Amino acid sequence: MLSTRASAVAVAGPALRDESLAFARDGHRAAARVWVEAASRAGADPHALDRMPVRWLGRRAVLVRGPLAERLLADETAVRRGGSLPRALAVGALGRGGTPGVTEGPDDASLACRSSALARALRAAPARQVALALDLELDEMESAWRDAGTGLVHDSASVAFGRVVLRWAGLPQSIWGDDFRCRTLVRAAEASPASARSAMSVPDARRARRCRGSWEAWALEAVLATRSGDVTPRVGSLLDDLAGLRRSDGAHVAAPEVASLLLDAVAPVVGSACLAAWTALALTHHPHWQARLRVEHLGPRRGEARVGHRAPTRSTRGTARTASSTPATPTGPVATAVALEAQRLFCAAPLLVVTARRDLDVAGLAVGAGDRVVVDVHASNHDERRWDDAESFDPGRFLPRTGERRAGPRPFDATLDPVQQQLVTVLLAATMTRIATMLPDLGPDTGAESDAEADSWVRTALGTRPDGIRVDLTGTR
Numbered sequence: 342m343l344s345t346r347a348s349a350v351a352v353a354g355p356a357l358r359d360e361s362l363a364f365a366r367d368g369h370r371a372a373a374r375v376w377v378e379a380a381s382r383a384g385a386d387p388h389a390l391d392r393m394p395v396r397w398l399g400r401r402a403v404l405v406r407g408p409l410a411e412r413l414l415a416d417e418t419a420v421r422r423g424g425s426l427p428r429a430l431a432v433g434a435l436g437r438g439g440t441p442g443v444t445e446g447p448d449d450a451s452l453a454c455r456s457s458a459l460a461r462a463l464r465a466a467p468a469r470q471v472a473l474a475l476d477l478e479l480d481e482m483e484s485a486w487r488d489a490g491t492g493l494v495h496d497s498a499s500v501a502f503g504r505v506v507l508r509w510a511g512l513p514q515s516i517w518g519d520d521f522r523c524r525t526l527v528r529a530a531e532a533s534p535a536s537a538r539s540a541m542s543v544p545d546a547r548r549a550r551r552c553r554g555s556w557e558a559w560a561l562e563a564v565l566a567t568r569s570g571d572v573t574p575r576v577g578s579l580l581d582d583l584a585g586l587r588r589s590d591g592a593h594v595a596a597p598e599v600a601s602l603l604l605d606a607v608a609p610v611v612g613s614a615c616l617a618a619w620t621a622l623a624l625t626h627h628p629h630w631q632a633r634l635r636v637e638h639l640g641p642r643r644g645e646a647r648v649g650h651r652a653p654t655r656s657t658r659g660t661a662r663t664a665s666s667t668p669a670t671p672t673g674p675v676a677t678a679v680a681l682e683a684q685r686l687f688c689a690a691p692l693l694v695v696t697a698r699r700d701l702d703v704a705g706l707a708v709g710a711g712d713r714v715v716v717d718v719h720a721s722n723h724d725e726r727r728w729d730d731a732e733s734f735d736p737g738r739f740l741p742r743t744g745e746r747r748a749g750p751r752p753f754d755a756t757l758d759p760v761q762q763q764l765v766t767v768l769l770a771a772t773m774t775r776i777a778t779m780l781p782d783l784g785p786d787t788g789a790e791s792d793a794e795a796d797s798w799v800r801t802a803l804g805t806r807p808d809g810i811r812v813d814l815t816g817t818r
Contacts, residue, residue: 359396360404369691369719375404376720389726392704397694397713403706406717407724413703413714414755420695420714422452452758455606458582459760465577466509468767472672474505475768479775486779490815494621494776498614499527502768506610509764510603511578512563522559523611528552529604530612553604560600568593579606609757613765617772618810620683623734624777630679630736634777637675672770678736680769684762685752686734691719693755721753779814 363371379393391409395402405413413419478501486492503523507516517523529552566572567584574580583603586594624631672680693716701708708714723731727750728738754762 357394357396359399361396361398364397364692364715369688369717372404372692372715372717372720376406376717392706394706395715397715400712401709402713402715403703403708404715404717405703406720407727409704410716410718410721410755411753414695414716419698419701421698422695451602451605454583454586455602456758456760458579458602459606459758461577461582462510462579463760463763465575468763471505471509471764472767472771474508475501475771478504479772483775483779486812486814490813492812492814494810494812495614495618496524498617498772499524499611501772502611502614502617503527505768506607506764509578510607511574511580512560512603513566513572513574516559516563522556525552526556526608526611527614529556530608553608556604556608557597557600560603561596564596564599564603568596579603606758606761610761610764610768613768616683616687616765616769617776619687620679620769620773621776621812622810623683623686624679624773624780627734630675630734631777631780633675634679634774637673638774638778672767672774674740675736676770676774677766678739679773680766681739681752682734682736683769683773684754684765685722685728688719688722688752688754690754690756692716693718716755718753718755776812779812 360371360375363374367374375393375395376390380390383390391405391407393404395404482492482497482501486497500520500523503526504517507523507526508514528549563572563580564584567574567580574584580603583599583606586599586602588594624634695714695716697708697710697712697714699710703714722728725731729735751762757765
């Protein structure tokens with residue numbers, strides 16, 4: 342419950358230690374320790390708590406999660422984004438030892454401009470067109486993997502996602518056509534104020550910021566070329582819409598600011614390539630879901646395409662490619678469920694910091710105007726009260742059941758716009774379906790009884806960099 346009348350309970354007292362460095366260093370793992378210690382002091386179940394007083398950068402703050410956190414972020418009069426994380430801390434706040442750390446969302450004005458532009462861009466080039474464009478890129482990825490007998494998931498997905506999303510956004514080919522720039526965009530995404538897509542050390546964080554600077558320069562070039570008429574983006578595309586932004590006095594919004602908005606819109610989506618790598622690894626632990634993806638795409642027998650689907654075709658760079666009206670890699674119910682479960686389990690931005698606009702009563706804790714609110718996104722997506730067997734990889738929780746529209750709510754992501762979430766879901770679903778069809782044949786029930794053991798890796802490995810996850814195609818047909 343939120344109100345302007347704060348209760349008499351203090352948010353933080355002298356006995357509370359400052360958690361700033363712990364959160365920056367260990368991310369959601371530090372937050373999990375805080376929940377457990379607080380529950381131990383109160384003699385309560387750690388899963389029963391939704392808010393906890395902490396200290397952040399020497400000031401009182403509150404750590405929140407679950408439905409309370411969602412309601413708090415939904416109230417535009419309660420909190421503001423942007424400016425909550427000092428730049429000096431932000432450089433090293435993405436985690437040490439392979440654990441994601443703290444991030445902050447874009448400021449409210451930027452978020453509003455970006456959200457409206459994203460919605461218009463999706464109407465101009467809907468998600469089904471994104472799936473069709475990705476299908477062509479996955480043809481090329483599959484061909485390269487089969488020729489080499491192996492492939493790095495994160496590296497290949499970064500290029501495929503980058504080409505598709507930047508084309509959807511209306512950027513000219515001179516920007517998105519270079520594979521190096523697509524990989525650079527993933528690094529830029531890791532330093533984006535919108536999200537921390539994967540773990541990194543302090544040197545990695547600084548390199549990510551350099552990559553972001555490069556991309557802001559490239560995006561600025563595209564914005565200026567659009568305004569001068571040298572580039573004509575697709576009408577209604579993201580670039581077309583953002584380049585035309587004007588202030589209340591009628592003057593154009595400064596081009597560097599527009600370039601930053603453009604990057605914040607596309608970088609988190611392209612950065613979701615790290616989720617593709619983690620999901621590929623999860624499928625090796627759950628071969629029955631791999632088999633279900635293959636059956637949904639190809640039919641009960643391998644190689645027998647379902648009605649309306651075409652079989653994957655091999656292609657190479659420089660060869661003219663054409664696509665049917667239906668993508669070879671559909672986003673069916675199973676594929677969509679796998680994509681949603683990946684976003685829930687692998688949680689791209691574990692901790693989000695925002696600032697209270699006014700005095701608030703957060704479920705009995707007083708938060709003053711200007712105090713920080715740390716949103717534990719990871720804990721919200723791993724809440725045992727909301728998700729059965731929350732630590733397990735179980736896409737079935739998102740499959741429709743008899744008499745139910747959906748088994749569970751959508752994953753909580755405090756940093757992505759609904760349009761961005763839709764694009765990430767489409768990209769992940771299509772990519773995981775294609776990878777599943779490339780892996781060796783497995784029976785639909787193989788490994789179904791070993792889920793608990795198979796998911797033990799999540800608790801130990803979740804959050805480490807996905808760069809080395811490789812698919813081995815030697816011996817496959």
